[in-house]
Amino acid sequence: MMSDTDTLSALQQQVREAFESTSPLAITGSGSKSFLGVPGKGTPLSTSDHCGVVSYEPEELVLTARAGTPLDELEMLLTEKRQMLAFEPPRFGRGATLGGTIACGLSGPRAPYCGTARDFVLGTRILNGRGEYLRFGGEVMKNVAGYDVSRLMTGAFGTLGVLMEISLKVLPVPECELTLILDASASEAIDRMNRWAGLPIPLSATCHTDEQLYLRLSGPEAAVAEARKRIGGDNMEEGKSDFWAALREHTPGFFNGPESLWRISLPSATPPLPLSGEWLTEWGGAQRWLRSDEDSSRICETIAKNGGHTLRFRAGAKAPEAGPPRLSGPLLALHRRLKQAFDPAGILNPGRLFPES
Amino acid sequence: MNPVANNSRSWQPDDTDREDLLRELRRCLAADSVLSDPEALAPYECDGLSVYRRLPLAVVLPETVEQVQAIMRLCARLKVPVVARGAGTGLSGGALPLADGVLLSLAKFTRVLEINPLERWARVEPGVRNIVISESVAEHGLYYAPDPSSQIACSIGGNVAENSGGVHCLKYGLTVHNILALGIITAEGEYLRIGGLAPNNPGYDLLALFTGSEGMLGIIVDVTVKLLPKPEYAQVLLAGFPSLGAAGTAVGRIIAEGIIPAGLEMMDNAATRAAEDFIHAGYPVDAAAILLCELDGVEAEVTAQTDKVRGILEGCGADHLQTAIDEAERMRLWAGRKAAFPAVGRISPDYYCMDGTIPRRHLAVVLEKISRLAEEYSLPVVNVFHAGDGNLHPLILFDANREGELAQAEALGGQILEVCVEMGGTITGEHGVGIEKLNQMCVQFPEPELRQFHAVKAAFDADGLLNPGKAVPTLHRCAEFGAMHIHHGKLPFPELERF
Ligand SMILES: Cc1cc2nc3c(=O)[nH]c(=O)nc-3n(C[C@H](O)[C@H](O)[C@H](O)COP(=O)(O)OP(=O)(O)OC[C@H]3O[C@@H](n4cnc5c(N)ncnc54)[C@H](O)[C@@H]3O)c2cc1C
Numbered sequence: 073m074m075s076d077t078d079t080l081s082a083l084q085q086q087v088r089e090a091f092e093s094t095s096p097l098a099i100t101g102s103g104s105k106s107f108l109g110v111p112g113k114g115t116p117l118s119t120s121d122h123c124g125v126v127s128y129e130p131e132e133l134v135l136t137a138r139a140g141t142p143l144d145e146l147e148m149l150l151t152e153k154r155q156m157l158a159f160e161p162p163r164f165g166r167g168a169t170l171g172g173t174i175a176c177g178l179s180g181p182r183a184p185y186c187g188t189a190r191d192f193v194l195g196t197r198i199l200n201g202r203g204e205y206l207r208f209g210g211e212v213m214k215n216v217a218g219y220d221v222s223r224l225m226t227g228a229f230g231t232l233g234v235l236m237e238i239s240l241k242v243l244p245v246p247e248c249e250l251t252l253i254l255d256a257s258a259s260e261a262i263d264r265m266n267r268w269a270g271l272p273i274p275l276s277a278t279c280h281t282d283e284q285l286y287l288r289l290s291g292p293e294a295a296v297a298e299a300r301k302r303i304g305g306d307n308m309e310e311g312k313s314d315f316w317a318a319l320r321e322h323t324p325g326f327f328n329g330p331e332s333l334w335r336i337s338l339p340s341a342t343p344p345l346p347l348s349g350e351w352l353t354e355w356g357g358a359q360r361w362l363r364s365d366e367d368s369s370r371i372c373e374t375i376a377k378n379g380g381h382t383l384r385f386r387a388g389a390k391a392p393e394a395g396p397p398r399l400s401g402p403l404l405a406l407h408r409r410l411k412q413a414f415d416p417a418g419i420l421n422p423g424r425l426f427p428e429s
Numbered sequence: 430m431n432p433v434a435n436n437s438r439s440w441q442p443d444d445t446d447r448e449d450l451l452r453e454l455r456r457c458l459a460a461d462s463v464l465s466d467p468e469a470l471a472p473y474e475c476d477g478l479s480v481y482r483r484l485p486l487a488v489v490l491p492e493t494v495e496q497v498q499a500i501m502r503l504c505a506r507l508k509v510p511v512v513a514r515g516a517g518t519g520l521s522g523g524a525l526p527l528a529d530g531v532l533l534s535l536a537k538f539t540r541v542l543e544i545n546p547l548e549r550w551a552r553v554e555p556g557v558r559n560i561v562i563s564e565s566v567a568e569h570g571l572y573y574a575p576d577p578s579s580q581i582a583c584s585i586g587g588n589v590a591e592n593s594g595g596v597h598c599l600k601y602g603l604t605v606h607n608i609l610a611l612g613i614i615t616a617e618g619e620y621l622r623i624g625g626l627a628p629n630n631p632g633y634d635l636l637a638l639f640t641g642s643e644g645m646l647g648i649i650v651d652v653t654v655k656l657l658p659k660p661e662y663a664q665v666l667l668a669g670f671p672s673l674g675a676a677g678t679a680v681g682r683i684i685a686e687g688i689i690p691a692g693l694e695m696m697d698n699a700a701t702r703a704a705e706d707f708i709h710a711g712y713p714v715d716a717a718a719i720l721l722c723e724l725d726g727v728e729a730e731v732t733a734q735t736d737k738v739r740g741i742l743e744g745c746g747a748d749h750l751q752t753a754i755d756e757a758e759r760m761r762l763w764a765g766r767k768a769a770f771p772a773v774g775r776i777s778p779d780y781y782c783m784d785g786t787i788p789r790r791h792l793a794v795v796l797e798k799i800s801r802l803a804e805e806y807s808l809p810v811v812n813v814f815h816a817g818d819g820n821l822h823p824l825i826l827f828d829a830n831r832e833g834e835l836a837q838a839e840a841l842g843g844q845i846l847e848v849c850v851e852m853g854g855t856i857t858g859e860h861g862v863g864i865e866k867l868n869q870m871c872v873q874f875p876e877p878e879l880r881q882f883h884a885v886k887a888a889f890d891a892d893g894l895l896n897p898g899k900a901v902p903t904l905h906r907c908a909e910f911g912a913m914h915i916h917h918g919k920l921p922f923p924e925l926e927r928f
Pocket residue numbers: 476477512513514515516517518519520522523524535555576577578579582583584585586587588589590591592593594595596643644645647648649650770859860896
């Protein structure tokens with residue numbers, strides 16, 4: 073049975089009161105991603121009861137659901153129609169909701185080939201920091217009326233508005249999917265991931281770990297078969313194809329250890345970098361994971377020098393500093409003004425994404 | 430805080446102020462890059478929506494980022510409004526100058542700065558024409574996917590500012606899906622870099638916010654675009670249908686079958702005839718509607734999908750079905766569609782192009798409503814349609830030399846857009862609001878949303894100097910529009926000169 077309840081009026085009331093009394097709210101869905109970034113401070117405002125699918129039109133490739141709808145429910149519904157959320161959002165816990173997924177803006181292994189969360193957001197309904205219920209974008213693929221506030225909400229961690237309803241573009245499940253495994257060093261793997269992405273090969277995920285390169289191919293049978301011949305390597309055993317789901321959810325052994333887990337974002341062809349620790353490379357070389365106790369400022373500086381940036385995803389047992397601030401100068405000032413524009417009293421998840429004063 | 434009030438300007442120049450501004454502009458850049466005689470200004474008086482024309486105080490043609498910064502600092506100090514202009518092909522009056530403002534043309538920024546074939550991106554200046562990007566990277570087997578029909582002329586900066594689409598955006602996305610980073614000069618003249626070559630940029634998705642912002646938030650001075658591998662093979666199917674409804678059903682079926690064609694375009698009978706007369710593409714001129722469906726990929730894949738799509742088209746009642754026998758025929762079939770606007774230009778002294786988007790399932794109803802409105806206004810409407818993503822381009826035929834017809838055409842256009850909103854769609858899919866659709870913005874968005882837009886604008890441009898008066902209507906205007914809405918045939922901008 074799908075959940076279906078509308079708690080708009082209660083939530084709106086709560087935000088209005090918070091606005092009037094300037095008291096901060098900590099927006100939560102299921103809490104599955106509360107480990108990310110700076111913890112929220114304030115009275116909890118839970119969107120998890122505001123749930124249910126508002127509309128789903130498989131022929132239009134559009135789905136609209138309330139923020140509290142569990143991702144698992146959405147995926148069940150989509151699977152029935154052989155469709156999917158192509159950005160493969162990670163759950164990181166039971167009960168992960170659509171609202172939290174879009175607010176955190178995280179995407180899975182298919183992202184570099186199909187698009188990240190924001191690429192699929194068509195419209196949102198939000199409560200801004202004054203408690204006004206606003207609608208941006210819509211349920212159509214092309215829409216340039218007004219600023220693209222819906223995509224702006226993606227990855228804003230609720231600091232600009234409480235996400236209430238989200239319309240997403242969905243895609244058909246590929247006809248055929250298989251994973252190939254090849255032996256490769258890190259630098260060979262990075263080179264191949266990049267070269268193959270420049271050829272008409274239906275890549276849908278890539279990962280390098282433990283001297284092995286994993287490549288997922290997705291598409292019509294004929295396209296996958298031809299690419300398979302071109303690439304070579306071994307087929308991953310049937311049934312092991314949940315390798316990618318496990319990677320997405322950070323369940324393989326790699327992700328578990330006492331060290332801090334860093335998410336490293338880089339221009340995709342950057343060669344392996346001399347930072348000690350365990351590396352896993354995905355997204356065609358553009359997203360890498362480093363498990364390391366190395367000094368955080370050294371990590372951040374090294375990555376910045378290579379044109380990338382870092383996020384300490386999970387703090388290790390030794391929990392070194394999280395690194396220098398991720399935003400500064402005129403860009404930080406602009407972020408603060410935008411925050412003001414949506415949330416003049418500064419009550420929505422203050423400080424969750426960047427220091428607001 | 431009242432963000433709307435922040436947008437007020439205080440530049441009300443007299444002749445001395447104008448002279449002073451021109452003198453100072455000539456200090457920022459070479460004298461021949463500052464135009465001020467009416468004759469030199471004339472080519473800049475309008476964009477592709479030529480019913481609105483106005484001369485700016487000055488046109489500036491900088492060629493370095495530093496010059497753009499100097500111009501913006503000067504204009505910020507004097508509170509002079511600035512309108513950016515790319516190639517001027519926009520169809521909503523977004524690049525229409527302001528009478529006492531500066532028109533900043535990016536036409537001299539035409540360099541491809543860097544190409545990285547391995548990482549599949551190119552960094553280019555904003556004045557680079559869309560098609561030049563694909564031409565410049567073709568030797569690497571790569572291309573830039575968004576392909577507006579105006580691609581030989583329009584600039585990448587304009588594409589970003591409008592979030593332009595093309596016939597291939599159903600499968601490959603719009604501009605917003607195909608860019609990585611922008612260099613921006615703010616209203617104060619500061620350089621900001623947003624987005625980047627690495628994913629997961631910290632902070633808000635300013636890249637998305639900037640895309641489609643119609644020159645209201647900053648001047649784009651460099652664009653890094655994503656490049657895709659060129660598909661090995663492409664095939665196009667042409668189908669003729671006895672009714673628009675049947676063609677619409679076929680579109681939904683194809684997508685429900687899990688096929689995302691590279692392009693899926695529809696034309697009604699009138700558009701088909703006009704295109705056929707002009708290009709001789711071999712279209713069935715008796716069909717009520719034709720569909721063009723392009724499939725791309727490796728050859729075996731395309732062949733398999735072509736068979737599948739053929740079956741679906743037949744099942745939906747197509748009575749003309751044709752697969753291009755070679756590349757020349759494929760190009761010819763597309764040429765008819767790509768030339769649809771000029772083809773319509775041959776059958777009518779003037780035409781007015783609309784750009785609404787609707788949920789596709791309502792296609793038949795919307796076209797029915799459009800044809801009823803067309804009758805009511807006694808103006809023919811021809812329909813060209815990015816069918817895959819629900820983006821309609823009704824072309825209203827009129828003759829501007831006939832007293833009142835332009836006003837009638839504009840009123841009809843407004844009504845068509847309102848039908849799109851009523852059916853759950855939007856007033857603009859890719860051409861932007863500009864000055865043209867300000868009234869319909871009042872229909873699509875209630876006051877609190879409009880206020881929110883103004884607040885976003887103020888966060889970037891507190892003095893309201895960047896392209897003021899475009900894209901988002903003032904609340905005052907919407908109130909007035911609400912009051913006069915019932916009277917058909919009123920000119921939306923009586924103060925503007927029209928031809
Ligand atoms: C025949 C024809 C066919 C067309 N087909 C399509 C189509 O298929 N799809 C589609 O989407 N559009 C289409 N268009 C519309 C138009 O070509 C696009 O909107 C295009 O992106 C405009 O680019 P431009 O360089 O001409 O911009 P301009 O018209 O010069 O400017 C457009 C807007 O962008 C702003 N701007 C321009 N450059 C910058 C910059 N560097 N920084 C900040 N703001 C800037 C301007 O202020 C203005 O608001 C068509 C137009 C014509 C005439």
